[in-house]
Amino acid sequence: MVSFEEALKTILDNVSCVGTEQLPLLQAVGQVLAEDISSPWDLPLWDNSAMDGYAVRSDDCLTIPCKLRVTGYLPAGASAEGLSLEAGCAVRIMTGAPVPAGADAVVPVEETGDTSGEQVTIKETVKPGQHIRCQGEDIRRGEQILKAGSVLRPSEISLLASCGRPSVLVQRRPTVAVLSTGDELVEIGTPPGPAQLINSNTTTLAAAVREAGAVPRILGIARDNRLSHLEKMRQGLQADVLVTSAGISAGDRDLVRVVLEELGVKFLFWKVAIKPGKPTAFGLFEGRPVFCLPGNPVASQITFDQFVRPALLRMMGHRRILRPALTATVQEPIKAGSRMRFLRVQLTQQDGRWLVASAGNQETGILRTSLLSDALALVPANRAYASGDEITVRLVGEQLVEV
Numbered sequence: 001m002v003s004f005e006e007a008l009k010t011i012l013d014n015v016s017c018v019g020t021e022q023l024p025l026l027q028a029v030g031q032v033l034a035e036d037i038s039s040p041w042d043l044p045l046w047d048n049s050a051m052d053g054y055a056v057r058s059d060d061c062l063t064i065p066c067k068l069r070v071t072g073y074l075p076a077g078a079s080a081e082g083l084s085l086e087a088g089c090a091v092r093i094m095t096g097a098p099v100p101a102g103a104d105a106v107v108p109v110e111e112t113g114d115t116s117g118e119q120v121t122i123k124e125t126v127k128p129g130q131h132i133r134c135q136g137e138d139i140r141r142g143e144q145i146l147k148a149g150s151v152l153r154p155s156e157i158s159l160l161a162s163c164g165r166p167s168v169l170v171q172r173r174p175t176v177a178v179l180s181t182g183d184e185l186v187e188i189g190t191p192p193g194p195a196q197l198i199n200s201n202t203t204t205l206a207a208a209v210r211e212a213g214a215v216p217r218i219l220g221i222a223r224d225n226r227l228s229h230l231e232k233m234r235q236g237l238q239a240d241v242l243v244t245s246a247g248i249s250a251g252d253r254d255l256v257r258v259v260l261e262e263l264g265v266k267f268l269f270w271k272v273a274i275k276p277g278k279p280t281a282f283g284l285f286e287g288r289p290v291f292c293l294p295g296n297p298v299a300s301q302i303t304f305d306q307f308v309r310p311a312l313l314r315m316m317g318h319r320r321i322l323r324p325a326l327t328a329t330v331q332e333p334i335k336a337g338s339r340m341r342f343l344r345v346q347l348t349q350q351d352g353r354w355l356v357a358s359a360g361n362q363e364t365g366i367l368r369t370s371l372l373s374d375a376l377a378l379v380p381a382n383r384a385y386a387s388g389d390e391i392t393v394r395l396v397g398e399q400l401v402e403v
């Protein structure tokens with residue numbers, strides 16, 4: 001049996017990006033850039049006004065107040081070509097409009113008076129260069145603005161759009177086949193009969209695949225016989241990644257590993273010293289990862305989050321692949337166990353410290369506890385904690401703050 005750390009390392013050492021694709025900007029949000037980007041032009045493209053007001057020559061405004069003659073009007077979108085500001089003159093200008101030749105400052109309208117006629121009074125001191133956004137002050141033409149490996153957030157998209165890029169080369173999202181196994185399962189929509197239960201793991205795992213940014217392919221249910229497993233798994237092995245649920249422990253009908261081996265999957269481990277999630281297996285089929293997760297819904301969710309999610313993120317080119325961890329203070333004693341454990345916990349903040357408390361019954365059949373938890377506490381094997389001890393917790397889900 002491998003340790004949690006060994007299992008994660010084995011997985012991460014054996015996965016890599018699956019290829020690139022050219023995508024329109026909007027479809028590329030959240031993906032990882034696969035090319036370096038240089039700007040084709042200066043940004044700003046030309047000197048422009050940062051305020052609604054008057055373009056002036058600062059030398060004309062050495063004595064305050066002063067009066068200038070208004071000789072033009074430049075709304076955003078108007079061209080300043082051929083326009084040159086004479087001494088003693090001002091041009092009415094709007095935010096974003098090009099600054100006319102000769103002007104070296106913009107005076108916001110609030111700092112002016114007597115603006116009705118052909119004159120304007122400048123009421124405040126004018127510094128050369130004020131309220132002018134200079135050509136190229138942000139980015140120079142030819143300058144590298146984004147490196148391959150950058151994650152495309154709205155701020156990266158903003159730069160790409162400003163550079164006139166309609167599409168970009170990004171790391172492709174892997175396809176992930178999701179297969180549940182078991183004779184006891186019925187699909188959502190069919191009321192479960194005696195000894196039957198709803199196949200919830202398929203939808204849960206597909207949702208987690210989508211949340212990670214990859215593309216789920218639902219294969220349905222493989223029944224507990226070799227032929228059914230063979231048929232579904234052949235399909236599943238065509239995807240970039242195969243994730244199976246259940247049928248991987250010691251039961252008489254636990255066929256997953258045997259059939260995958262028959263199809264050519266080479267397993268690198270098939271048990272991990274963690275609770276929940278001991279019967280987790282990982283293998284490769286023609287270099288593509290195959291994850292076999294335990295059937296217990298909580299175990300399958302936790303093992304997906306700890307093993308499959310980081311692997312998918314790495315396959316999409318992300319460098320940040322682990323959920324954030326923090327140190328929290330234990331409020332109730334935690335007993336030692338023989339395997340490393342993931343406890344579903346709640347976090348609260350007090351006097352700048354994080355306090356951690358169990359989110360409820362930790363049995364792997366209990367779904368409610370997951371709903372109530374906002375982190376997983378990582379309890380090493382054979383380690384007990386007393387109240388007041390510090391423990392590492394890993395946040396689950398997106399952590400936002402309420403208003």
Ligand SMILES: Nc1nc2c(c(=O)[nH]1)N[C@H]1C(S)=C(S)[C@@H](COP(=O)(O)OP(=O)(O)OC[C@H]3O[C@@H](n4cnc5c(N)ncnc54)[C@H](O)[C@@H]3O)O[C@H]1N2
Nearest residue numbers: 180198199200201202246247248249250293294295296299
């Ligand atoms: N002798 C041993 N028995 C078990 C061991 C062991 O090491 N030795 N490990 C236990 C642990 S821990 C777990 S976890 C389970 C996992 O076993 P499997 O992955 O083989 O899963 P199953 O036995 O087929 O099912 C477990 C449980 O989950 C329910 N299930 C299965 N599929 C789904 C689904 N798609 N949606 C919702 N629920 C599902 C299933 O009905 C069972 O209740 O094995 C222990 N036993």
Ligand code: MOO
Nearest residue numbers: 276277278299364
């Ligand atoms: O360790 Mo099994 O993975 O829950 O309950």
